[in-house]
Amino acid sequence: MESIDLLFVEDSVNDAHFVQRILKKENLTEKFCWLKNGEEVFNYFFQEKKPKPRFIMLDIKMPKVNGFEVLEKLKNNEQTKDIPIIIYSSSAQKSDITAAYALGANSYINKPPRYQDMKELFVNLFQYWITLNKNVTND
């Protein structure tokens, strides 16, 4: 099963659109998956047993199952706990940041309000999490 670079979980169609455009335009990757909510995430890993991503970007505010619940479940599951999870949220609340790290988030990033900044961010993120960072592999 082929791995993918990025799994991003985002309920906003617009935000997802920007991410996908940036990934393409900046030549970051084609191997990515966009899921709209937590329920889809659980299906992805536990039902359909789809390939593990190199890292996950996870929004907090989502319908039905929110980002923290996803984070907690993934970090407590043997199979998924080693996947780096970056909380990608427009919230800068101290309480959210604390909760994220308490649940095992690897990083916490604010969604930049400006498109140009978003571009720069993803370039940097990929530089770090794909090029530099090492994952647990099956070999």
Place this chain on the structure above:
Amino acid sequence: MSEISRENPYTTKYDLTNCDKEPIHIIQTVQSFAAILAVDLSDWHIRQTSSNISEFIKKDINQILGKPLSDLLPNFIIERLKNGIEIQDFSEINPIVLPFDDEIAAGTILIAHQKGEQLIIEVEEVEEIENELSFLNRVDKAILKIQAKKEMKNLLRTLVKEVKGIIGYERVMIYKFDKDYNGAIIAEHKEEHLESFWGLNYPSTDIPKQARELFLTNRVRTIADVNDNVSMIQPPLHPVTQQPLNVGSSAARGVSPIHLEYLRNMGVRASLSVAIVEHGKLWGLIACHHYSEKKALSYRTRTLLKFMGQIFSGHLALFRANEFRENLLMKNKVHAQIFTQLDEHKDLIHGLTKEKFTILDYIKSTGAAIVYEDKISTIGITPTDDEIQKLINYLSEHDEDLVFSTDNLQSIFQEYSNLTKNFAGLLSIKLTADPAEYILWFRAPKTKEIFWGGNPEKAINKQNPKVRLSPRKSFEKWKQVVKGSADSWEKHEMDAAILLRNDIKEIFLKRFQELKKLNHDLKSSYEELESFSYSVSHDLRSPLRAIEGFGQILLEDYADKLDEYGLSVINTIVENINRMNKFVDDILRLSKLAKIKLIYNEVDVTNMLPQIIKDFKNATPDYQKVEIIIGNNLPIIHGDYTMIYQLFSNLVGNALKYSVIKENPKVEIVGKIENSHIVYYVKDNGIGMDNNYIHKIFEVFSRLVSEDEFEGTGIGLSIVKRIIERHQGIINVESELGKGTTFEVSFPKIDNEQFAP
């Protein structure tokens, strides 16, 4: 008498106490206006008589003594007397008019009463009253006049006036006793030529104890003539019992030599006293003096006066009851008023001392002090704050109770003589024990100056202490400054004090609960506001991000397909989105400032400023050309780090923004300590502000420049102002249009001690 002689005459204080021992009820003299017969009830024989009996019944004394009464008086009179004995009541029998004959003058009367195993008969001659009926009418009218008076003062004045008019004594006074039976003359009606005794005080020894006691049973005392030729009881002792005759209830009984000397020294020739009794105790006397000649009143007149005395006594009781009731009503009214005042006014001190009714109205006193919230507030005449503090310290240490009272501070605070010189009474209620919070009421000593009728000290005959003490020789007015007690605190006053305390506690509690709820509501309002602001700003960010992003995408993908106008349109859209984002950020920041708790730190501005400036210069390269001057020795600010950072960020940001367009833009930041404040100035030589509108700059969303000229949300200075307010500081601005602006912010300097946990 013998007791006195045992004591050391040089150290004993004399105040005529031995007078109390004189047995006036067995005095052996009889005044000349009547004669006394003492009849044994066992056999109705006369065993003792006064030596002047022959003047009333023309018989030789030897024809009287030892003889049966029937020898002297007709049988029908004897029967009447026997009847009196049987029913134990002579009130309807007296006076008995004797039928006149050779031996008995017309108009002679008998007044009888039983004393032990004897029948005492007084023989008097009736005084002629011109028109008895009109006399009675006069008395009737007088009584009505007296009872018509509403105030005690007027009542007494009328009483003495009317009595004088009826009996014709040259001076009629009301002599009132205090709780120790010292007396004072509180009303007087006299002949014009006489010196006034009004207001004089007399020690309790002037009317000794046994005399006062006699007054309770014999309400009228007449002394017809101080120069009287008195007669003696013959024989002085009963032939069988060997007891002296008890003349206590006899109107004509003789006068104690001490009292006679007393009267003579005053120049009095004749006197009359009528007892006023309240609740079985001697309240005072109607004291009458006559100077020019001797004066005796007939039995009838004496009886009328006794009657008047009783009426007055009754009226007095009624009066006092009314007074008490009115006092109570008044007190309730004042109490209700004070309670309302307390409830309405946030400030305890104000509610109790500065409104229509004060705590001085509530409890009669010369002054009061409220020790509350570390302050001493006073009203009226009170001791100094230091003295009050000493009292509080004493009360805190010694008294567990809620109420403390004394009418003689000197007895407790011997060492604070300055205090006790002017304040004798203290009533206090404890509001809280820790911190010590009290309300104190003060009373001045009751008698700062007593006018004594004569010098009480002179009374003692110091030459020979073994000799019987003589009454005061001199009756000149003599001032005596007395450090006495204050008027005692009555039970209803102490009850009132406790009531007030309870009211205050109740209001405190109510206030506390209101405050607690308010705080709670406020807190949740703030929290609501914050979470509202947060979710609003958060929810706004999402569509803002979308619009901006798509705008940028348009520019990226379709820039070549758009004409200049089209491009500018999209740019405008994007710019406005950015503005909106800033608004949202600022609103969020402003709402966060409402949080209750400041985290105090020692904020080092010296390190903060370069950081702020660097960030600005990085974000806006244009600012590089602005000359920045940072002063030396920037004082540390005691405040919340984040907020102070925000404050300088806004002020410096503005300074940069509005000066960068100038030729030689300059921004200067200096700070210093001035008095007990830390003051900072942020100066720029930028565009300045119109002084007509400068007052608006701190309002939210208010700007003096337009968007095209300068970007900004109009919230920045509101944030600065809010931060200053939270730190209890002050902000000022000076500006000249075109020349520049200086903002001055000052923070209170806080001592390090206040940081102690």
